[in-house]
Amino acid sequence: MTAPDSESLRLLVLVGELGSIGAAAVEMHVSQPSASKRLTSLERRLGLELVERTRQGCTLTPAGVIVTDWARQVLAHVDGLMNGVRALRAQQQSHLRVAASMTIAEYLAPGWISQLRRAFPDTHLELDVTNSATVTEAVRHGHADLGFIETPGTPEGVSARHVTRDRMVLVVPPDHPWARLRRPLTPAELAATPLIVREHGSGTRETLYRALAEAGTDAVAPLLELHSTTAVRNSVVAGAGPSVLSLLAVGTDLAEHRVAQVEVTGLDLRRPLHAVWRPGLQLTGSAAALLAIATRSPQ
Structure with missing residues (x-):
């Protein structure tokens, strides 16, 4: 099993918060089919069903809730890393x-x-x-x-x-x-x-x-x-x-x-x-x- 990329984790978090793959796709500036395909790929990679899809929208499965909580922690560290890198680059360039x-x-x-x-x-x-x-x-x-x-x-x-x-x-x-x-x-x-x-x-x-x-x-x-x-x-x-x-x-x-x-x-x-x-x-x-x-x- 390979580790998921940060964009897939960010999509999962948005789906859990917004209750819709379409709304999450809009937030990430990608098409809905592309977002749906990325989410399916994430589930296959992890070997877990993370999202329950219905006509009314999407809800997280129990496994999806746990993985989403972990994803938020990972994304917080990634965001902190990138902010630090940007600050360091700006300091070096100036x-x-x-x-x-x-x-x-x-x-x-x-x-x-x-x-x-x-x-x-x-x-x-x-x-x-x-x-x-x-x-x-x-x-x-x-x-x-x-x-x-x-x-x-x-x-x-x-x-x-x-x-x-x-x-x-x-x-x-x-x-x-x-x-x-x-x-x-x-x-x-x-x-x-x-x-x-x-x-x-x-x-x-x-x-x-x-x-x-x-x-x-x-x-x-x-x-x-x-x-x-x-x-x-x-x-x-x-x-x-x-x-x-x-x-x-x-x-x-x-x-x-x-x-x-x-x-x-x-x-x-x-x-x-x-x-x-x-x-x-x-x-x-x-x-x-x-x-x-x-x-x-x-x-």
Whole structure:
């Protein structure tokens, strides 16, 4: 014997309360033949006669009265379950946890979030700004609903989608000797020079070091290791030394001549930016909307 479904139990309760299969069918927005067939199927499934049918209507049999009382208790639990699920879904959909790497959080995410707020004004959004490695871990362990990273490749253990592209450039203070070079630097010259870099786990640092490795050289120990893109950028502007940063971070400084760009030959400093989330999870609501906004970013 298989357990009856909740709709069949709800029909039985209505028949007992209304005294008519037709009236119960109207209440459940189904046809009378369909309701009658469902009720007969329920009786066969349980092996009990539950309803006595007459020309004047229907009455519950003694077994039907007992089963109906049990059905009311089951339906009360089912209704409580569904109300709880709806409340939980509403809470999750109105609270979006996002983690983003530094460059994305500082230069791209504000515009994306502004667009999201217009579409989902009641959504409470938390933005955790950290490096790409920490973003990935937050997504893997369910601490963030959606993440944005800037590593050259996509990490394992997450679902990923390409969002846009970024380009990194070598920048120096205006009075740095490299600012007066008439030729591009070689990867070996760049690798042999102590640079201001981000911390381990940063997508900016990983992109630079991977590009140098692909060019057949390894970077020497850094001049400074800082934990934010803004701190690195400010250090270059202040004259501390050279660095390789996203064009997003230094575009205005280049236009206003606070830093100078130095070309490097034979070094690919382009990188994709990705959105990441837990594998097997179907993004919905504000999370899906934010992903759609990000993927529409200019390439």
